[in-house]
Amino acid sequence: MGKGRLLLFPLPFQGHINPMLQLANILHSKGFNITIIHTSFNSPNISNYPHFTFESFSEDTLAGYDTSLLGNVKNVILLLNLVNKVWIDPFHDCVKRLLSNSSVEDPIRCLIPDATLYFTQAVTDLLKLPRIVLRTSSLCSFHVFHSFPLLLQKGYLSIEDSQSEAPVPEVPQLKVKDLSSTFKIERDALHVMLLAIMSGTKAASGLIWNSFEELEQSILPTIQKEFPIPNFTIGPFHKYFTASASSLLEQDQTALSWLDMQAPHSVLYVSFGSLAAIDKTEFFEMAWGLANSKQKFLWVVRPGVIRGSEWLEPFPVGLLEAVSERGHIVKWAPQQEVLAHPATTCFWSHCGWNSTLESICEGVPMICSPSFGDQMTNARYVEAVWKVGLVLENGMEREEITSAIRRVVVEQEGKEMKMRMSCLKEKVNTCLMEGGSSYRSLESLVNFILSF
Ligand code: UDX
Secondary structure: OOOOEEEEEOOOOHHHHHHHHHHHHHHHHOOOEEEEEEOOOOOOOHHHOOOOEEEEOOOOOOOOOOHHHHHOHHHHHHHHHHHHHHOHHHHHHHHHHHHHHOOOOOOEEEEEEEOOOOOHHHHHHHHOOOEEEEEOOOHHHHHHHHOHHHHHHOOHHHOOOOOOOOEOOOOOOOEHHHHHHHOOOOHHHHHHHHHHHHHHHHOOOEEEEOOOOOOOOOOHHHHHHHOOOOEEEOOOHHHOOOOHHHOOOOOOOHHHHHHHOOOOOOEEEEEOOOOOOEOHHHHHHHHHHHHHHOOEEEEEOOOOOEOOOOOOOOOOHHHHHHHHHHEEEEOOOOHHHHHHOOOEEEEEEOOOHHHHHHHHHOOOOEEEOOOOOOHHHHHHHHHHHOOOEEEOOOOOOHHHHHHHHHHHHOOHHHHHHHHHHHHHHHHHHHHHOOOOHHHHHHHHHHHHHHOO
């Protein structure tokens, strides 16, 4: 007899689907049967997971939802609040059905939803099913989100000079100006959502993190106080199983064949993940900054990343030529392989947590252009705590971009960042080995689930 079945429920966005499906693979390798609950919105590619069962519900609750709206982060928050309302009943019916069809040989042990799907708490309470949440961000950024009511109350979010460089002692490493981009969207909707996520997380039986103890040691005791439930830091997930199978977009393999033709440590990789968007002026500044840096680069320009454009139409002909001489542009890349490629030397990133962790695991220093949410905190930790990259302080500005590329790729400062990144990479390898922190935490998680 196996160890029983787990129901996993990802938030249907790329940055959340990847870690949830990696977690599914990890737990499957530990002997659990897996059912992934999903909807037709950003549905995972089922054929890549023949070893899992998939259960779809609520086909029509988001029918007609215009996904191009998601280019604006405000709409992501509104969509999150919406799904936390409209999915309650169909999700409840789905889990109830699964429970009544389950057998003694294959009992359902618990639900593991994304922590942002806070409505699931009410459902599992009703059905008396244990619930362990997966938080896909870093611990440090979740602490900042947890501090939102305090920061609001202390008046940091209404400081007139929202570009102030003043520190915020309540959330060390962050500056006042970082708070306005962290919480820049629909304050009221965001407030409601954060309160609900925090109380839904505290009410869970346990909390799983895609991170590792050695990386976030400084914040771990605070998180344990804020969330006094068993915390399992079992990451980085993609070192057990890659995310390629859960990619919603086709990964352009020419990225790798192009890298194969480049010298070792010579290419800057540029990508801003699946949601962040920029305007045309910012795009031109990026292109000029890259062209003027005289470095080789691999640039992911995701369709829709430039607001108001399909793909590369905003490029003036001369600039496109200047850029093409040194660079290769793709719509979506096999990112983990790109970062692991010997030709890659630096990652210019929006600092989504998956991207940050993937860069750390491959020992690649970073240039950070955070856009919203957790990205600002991740970027500050990259620069000030781990000291493995630097933040572009003035948004997209060609001179600053060119100078940052020089600092990280060419100068001594960059070599030191690379050395510190290599140390972190070593720590990743150790934490996953038998007896390492993530290895032990995963063992505890398995025993915890078996105790239900
Ligand atoms: C979102 C939020 O923006 C991010 O801040 C949060 O931490 C998670 O949810 P996203 O913007 O997509 O995620 O960024 P990130 O977390 O970096 O995830 C992107 C994933 O897509 C990574 O696993 C990366 O490997 C993959 N990817 C990215 C590709 O496979 N190809 C690409 O070209 C770019």
